[in-house]
Amino acid sequence: MTVPDNPRQLSAEIFRVVTGTSEPIYRQLIEQLRRLLAGGQVLAGDAMPSVREVASELGVNPMTVSKAYSMLEAEGLLVRRRGLGMEVAAQSDGNSDLESRLELLRPGLERIAVEASQLELEPKAVIALLTSILKGK
Amino acid sequence: MTVPDNPRQLSAEIFRVVTGTSEPIYRQLIEQLRRLLAGGQVLAGDAMPSVREVASELGVNPMTVSKAYSMLEAEGLLVRRRGLGMEVAAQSDGNSDLESRLELLRPGLERIAVEASQLELEPKAVIALLTSILKGK
Amino acid sequence: MTVPDNPRQLSAEIFRVVTGTSEPIYRQLIEQLRRLLAGGQVLAGDAMPSVREVASELGVNPMTVSKAYSMLEAEGLLVRRRGLGMEVAAQSDGNSDLESRLELLRPGLERIAVEASQLELEPKAVIALLTSILKGK
Amino acid sequence: MTVPDNPRQLSAEIFRVVTGTSEPIYRQLIEQLRRLLAGGQVLAGDAMPSVREVASELGVNPMTVSKAYSMLEAEGLLVRRRGLGMEVAAQSDGNSDLESRLELLRPGLERIAVEASQLELEPKAVIALLTSILKGK
DNA sequence: GTGGTCTAGACCACT
DNA sequence: GTGGTCTAGACCACA
Known part of the structure; x- marks a missing residue:
């Protein structure tokens, strides 16, 4: 495991979704990001990949990604920087025990x-x- | 692993469902029965618990149970015996390797x-x- | 102010939205319900008007109403009863001081x-x- | 209410914005200036603070301030004086009743x-x- | 009937 | 370019 410099721009490839399951895509994204945060692979201050980038990479509708981001924002894990995109919130305390x-x-x-x-x-x-x-x- | 006498009346307690997940209840029931069949805990000829018994035991709507039974019937794992309820089909090949x-x-x-x-x-x-x-x- | 029997079916008329403002409709709905709860005009156990009913009454898209309901559910103020609709959560403590x-x-x-x-x-x-x-x- | 000498240089502190609301910042600026004009705190001929000064004081993007100024100019409340910045238009009718x-x-x-x-x-x-x-x- | 999820596409506010 | 909001319409799970 490498601990990269911080902050940095995350790529859309941090996400992977499966279809054909009953778990909603937006929820898969939410839970993946929670795990990546807990595991320390995503750090406070990191810039999230844009909604459009993730949507195109995963082949899903931008609104689906946007919904996940919004809920992560409501949860306090992401913060929105108007016109600049989303970044990982400072208070998401990174690598859990x-x-x-x-x-x-x-x-x-x-x-x-x-x-x-x-x-x-x-x-x-x-x-x-x-x-x-x-x-x- | 015990191999019980056959045929017999199965109890509603063979099923367990979780709520608060996105996996539909009817699908949970279907997949549980498939596993119980593969594991040999449910055998060809066994009488399934009634829809209403399962529904009341699990606290779900009878139509949900009925839907699972119907799909298992369509799949050939259950057969409907008029007036007697559902039983496990003879051709369900039982204990897998x-x-x-x-x-x-x-x-x-x-x-x-x-x-x-x-x-x-x-x-x-x-x-x-x-x-x-x-x-x- | 009348304190009606409880539980009861709430009408879509509890909501009123204004357009031509920058406040999103779904947020207007969320904040109105919060106030009605705090004011005791909506009580724990009350059945919310259906998404489709509110949408048609207000002339907005059902998804807009659904978004408000979902966020109120995430906040714990509403609970979803599958197939039956939403109701006001028990723990929403009603009339505030x-x-x-x-x-x-x-x-x-x-x-x-x-x-x-x-x-x-x-x-x-x-x-x-x-x-x-x-x-x- | 004091009626200051005229013309004069206005400071960026005449503006105050709130974030975390859905009301766009540029609109907050526009409506504040309208009120300051109606209240007589800003008079015809006053020199507006520069875009960059307001932006830095409020911590917002200069383009946001510029947009507000442009819309106020289009509305006839401000006039652009090349090389000197914006000033309050003469025809802005000042203190309302x-x-x-x-x-x-x-x-x-x-x-x-x-x-x-x-x-x-x-x-x-x-x-x-x-x-x-x-x-x- | 209920709410949930997703798509496609439009327009807006902001950088 | 960024995300946000809304619409219109489809299909699903559940009662």
């Missing part, structure tokens, strides 16, 4: 556990698969 | 891997948390 | 004071005009 | 009345608050 970041992952893991039990899968097999996926990246 | 069941879990684990990487979490920490959740159940 | 309600009015009055001073108007004249407007309603 | 100035304040007061009624506030309480704000300045 390990415990907090693990807590953000817990709901997803609990869901996995439920699914594994319905599939009658042993913990050992599940962990082996997760390990191979994590290491393979 | 380990590989197939793991494949059903893979998409969820891949999503976890993406989230972990955005959170800058080490594989070790993620695996430790999943292990504790799986063992704690 | 006199001090709090006056504070909601203060920014507008401070702006009036600035304008009056730029217009070189005596307090006496301003108060006389406000009095006549308030009493005339 | 009391009735006209009160009329400029009426829309704001009517809005206050609407908000007070939504907040279920008695005229007496509203007038008391306005009085304290006006006297406190």
